[in-house]
Amino acid sequence: MEVKARAPGKIILSGEHAVVHGSTAVAASIDLYTYVSIQVHPSTENDDRLTLQLKDMALAFSWPIGRIKEPLSSLGGPFPSTPTSCSTASMKLILALVEEQNIPEAKISLASGVTAFLWLYTSILGFKPATVVVTSELPLGSGLGSSAALCVAFSAALLACSDSVNVDMKQQGWLIVGESELELLNKWAFEGEKLIHGKPSGIDNTVSTYGNMIKFRSGNLTRIKSSMPLKMLITNTKVGRNTKALVAGVSERTLRHPDAMNSVFNAVDSIGKELANVIQTPAPDDLSLNAKEEKLEELMEMNQGLLQCMGVSHASIETVLRTTLKYKLASKLTGAGGGGCVLTLLPTLLSGTIVDKVISELESCGFQCLIAGIGGNGAEICFGASS
Numbered sequence: 001m002e003v004k005a006r007a008p009g010k011i012i013l014s015g016e017h018a019v020v021h022g023s024t025a026v027a028a029s030i031d032l033y034t035y036v037s038i039q040v041h042p043s044t045e046n047d048d049r050l051t052l053q054l055k056d057m058a059l060a061f062s063w064p065i066g067r068i069k070e071p072l073s074s075l076g077g078p079f080p081s082t083p084t085s086c087s088t089a090s091m092k093l094i095l096a097l098v099e100e101q102n103i104p105e106a107k108i109s110l111a112s113g114v115t116a117f118l119w120l121y122t123s124i125l126g127f128k129p130a131t132v133v134v135t136s137e138l139p140l141g142s143g144l145g146s147s148a149a150l151c152v153a154f155s156a157a158l159l160a161c162s163d164s165v166n167v168d169m170k171q172q173g174w175l176i177v178g179e180s181e182l183e184l185l186n187k188w189a190f191e192g193e194k195l196i197h198g199k200p201s202g203i204d205n206t207v208s209t210y211g212n213m214i215k216f217r218s219g220n221l222t223r224i225k226s227s228m229p230l231k232m233l234i235t236n237t238k239v240g241r242n243t244k245a246l247v248a249g250v251s252e253r254t255l256r257h258p259d260a261m262n263s264v265f266n267a268v269d270s271i272g273k274e275l276a277n278v279i280q281t282p283a284p285d286d287l288s289l290n291a292k293e294e295k296l297e298e299l300m301e302m303n304q305g306l307l308q309c310m311g312v313s314h315a316s317i318e319t320v321l322r323t324t325l326k327y328k329l330a331s332k333l334t335g336a337g338g339g340g341c342v343l344t345l346l347p348t349l350l351s352g353t354i355v356d357k358v359i360s361e362l363e364s365c366g367f368q369c370l371i372a373g374i375g376g377n378g379a380e381i382c383f384g385a386s387s
């Protein structure tokens with residue numbers, strides 16, 4: 001039987017990087033998803049393989065089950081109900097399995113995703129032969145949480161295959177996962193994110209798991225309900241970057257200037273708390289909605305300034321900021337920065353003509369613009385026929 005899972009990408013409205021150092025951050029899911037489908041095969045003993053197809057990249061990786069079992073059986077898994085961290089010794093063994101697949105040099109950044117897959121697969125399902133297919137609507141390595149969506153979708157599909165997710169299999173279509181199972185799959189996804197990000201805060205996998213909007217601090221989430229329409233333009237600078245390296249860069253800067261950086265992180269913490277309050281406070285009329293949007297714009301600009309202090313902006317991001325400012329629109333980078341995506345708040349009363357103009361100017365610089373739906377469902381699973 002085929003089991004499918006999907007998990008959304010995200011935007012960070014405030015607090016990226018500082019959240020790794022204990023500050024408050026606010027994030028929301030977007031309606032772009034990563035999909036994972038798993039078909040477990042009956043064991044035939046001779047011909048058993050685990051195959052991973054990355055459909056969008058036209059890549060497939062395949063290992064004889066025996067080749068995986070031989071080095072990894074010492075792990076003692078599968079233990080679907082107890083998320084565990086990948087030890088350095090296991091990491092070495094998994095890296096060797098990934099290396100022997102000879103990923104083309106131009107696509108070598110995918111190796112960390114494949115590593116996370118092998119860890120999650122063997123830890124949750126053990127050594128069952130299967131074909132796993134991944135597709136995604138998210139741009140990879142662009143700040144929209146592709147790594148977290150991948151780990152959440154893997155964990156959801158694997159837990160569903162291991163019978164650790166309690167849903168009515170007779171139901172059709174995408175099924176929302178129950179609360180205690182969400183907690184379990186979020187923990188597994190975090191273990192996968194660790195293999196891709198090095199030192200993640202957990203905000204990306206948490207918002208992808210639970211969906212909607214969250215306030216996140218030191219591993220704890222508070223769900224937020226927005227009381228205002230939030231329309232964001234997302235501009236992808238298409239400048240590639242790697243979250244792990246950017247997070248490590250901020251930590252190094254913090255070691256060099258601990259007092260200054262801690263003041264920056266404190267300021268970001270205050271911005272995140274204020275932003276969450278603004279978003280949640282009801283706006284009874286247009287005037288108060290305008291005032292709230294102006295506050296949000298100012299908070300986004302302040303956060304962007306502090307992200308520059310952390311050293312994670314980029315010339316391409318500055319070009320987006322300058323361009324949107326010409327139209328009096330406020331922007332900030334989202335996700336790890338260093339390129340990737342920029343958010344621009346589109347106020348409710350902004351005319352469609354202005355939106356078209358700003359998009360066409362940004363696109364003439366070679367950037368890609370999209371307006372995504374904000375705050376939809378988190379991880380979902382689906383059994384049998386596709387939908």
Ligand SMILES: Nc1ncnc2c1ncn2[C@@H]1O[C@H](COP(=O)(O)OP(=O)(O)OP(=O)(O)O)[C@@H](O)[C@H]1O
Binds near residue numbers: 335
């Ligand atoms: N659909 C996918 N297929 C294979 N690998 C993927 C996929 N999505 C993400 N990855 C893995 O995640 C890596 C990108 O993760 P990274 O954390 O750098 O960026 P991001 O998650 O898109 O942005 P951010 O962390 O800033 O939100 C890719 O290089 C790849 O290893």
Ligand SMILES: C[C@@](O)(CCO)CC(=O)[O-]
Binds near residue numbers: 016017145
């Ligand atoms: C840069 C960062 O803060 C967000 C990436 O989307 C990293 C993290 O929190 O794990």
Ligand SMILES: [Mg+2]
Binds near residue numbers: 145146148204243
């Ligand atoms: Mg990521």
